[in-house]
Amino acid sequence: MHASLPDANTLIARLADAIAPSLAPDTLIVGIHTGGAWVAERLHAMLQCSMPLGTLDISFYRDDFSRIGLHPQVKPSSLPFDLEDRVILLVDDVLHTGRTVRAAMNELFDYGRPASIRLAVLVDRGGHELPIRPDFAGLVLDVPEHQNINLSRLDDGHLTFSIA
């Protein structure tokens, strides 16, 4: 058991505090489905961003498509803005191998050429397989390879972490 695993809301507040000082007012926040979109939604409100929130479903960009096929529930990506030459804050719940982030960056570039992309994650759990590191992390935690760390959303909107 990880008694040390903090409450997700505390982590989101910590992450928002870390991001706030360097956040340009016209930064576009983009969350990766599903957990990253929840976190992005909260950050978007806490950081009082004026731009609309974006969400990405990276199913069409996964590198394991030919091995495992299409995710059973693909959601449309929603980027309600032109991201050409804009600063993007990409948000995910957990950084593990880095493959999801790579897929997300590939997808973003098919919408245009952003000025820069920064990465914010609630938990960096280690196990990276690509040269991808977060610019902001709520928590850095060494989770053994055989364990999974999952963010889920309760009916009341409360976010909670579990390790299994």
Place this chain on the structure above:
Amino acid sequence: MNPQLTEDGRLRHLLTLDGLPRAILIQILDTAESFMDVGEREVKKVPLLRGKSIFNLFFEPSTRTRTTFEIAAKRLSADVVNLNIATSSQTKGEAILDTVDNLAAMHADMFIVRHGQSGAAHFIARHVAPHISVVNAGDGRHAHPTQGLLDMFTIRRYKGEFHNLTVAIVGDVLHSRVARSQIHALTTLGVPEVRVIGPKTLLPTGVEQMGVKVFHDMEAGLRGCDVVIMLRLQNERMKGALLPSAQEYFKFFGLTPDKLALAKPDAIVMHPGPMNRGVEIDSEVADGPQSVILPQVTYGIAVRMAVMALLAGGTA
């Protein structure tokens, strides 16, 4: 065992909508929804089928279907080869399976097959190696599943649900593979009332057994409909004894504004194309506010992308 599904219930080939589970139909429609915005982005492609080779095998001429399959495959980043076989080696007498074997030897991953004979796509599907998928793009009078799916996608986009609809299919049901695929999909998706409307000579005997209501009077059949699907009347049918003349057909079964007024005020009008204006449909209706005939074409690309993506995934 359903030859279209893998042992664990995933789509392996798409040959007919007959017997395809509701969950798979919904999965295809939902996936197509996700592909809708790809055509509007700066880069109109996703990399899913990068490195895959898709062969359009058209033993029967078609412009729209072949083109939308080609666009769909290209938006998925696949390589596409079009073969109009009516004008190539088939005229030299090459057997259909020899053609398929030759293309498989060129490392084909998927065949999109259109053929005048019912069952041609099934025949090829039974023959190909396990990693190759076959999509039926129309076989004889039997099935045209991607057209049926894009029609369901269109209905869902405009009407939201299936369980409260009355849908009429009007015209030459007897010779229509499109109508068969539509009826299977509509009943599987839970449409409570599917009607077929047409002269006795153009409705198959025993069509009631497919779960539809039969009308020979267009006015009665259109009353209260949410969706009106017009079928193309093929000119060659006029040559036989089935119909007196195009004018006569239009008088009784052509969709005019007056007849459409009998359906619900918000009813949509669909047609798989190509239309015979002034035979099965009046131009005023085809180009009117209730027509969704051109959106059907656009949706056809997203639906075909969904089918190809679901077939090609998880095969390595």
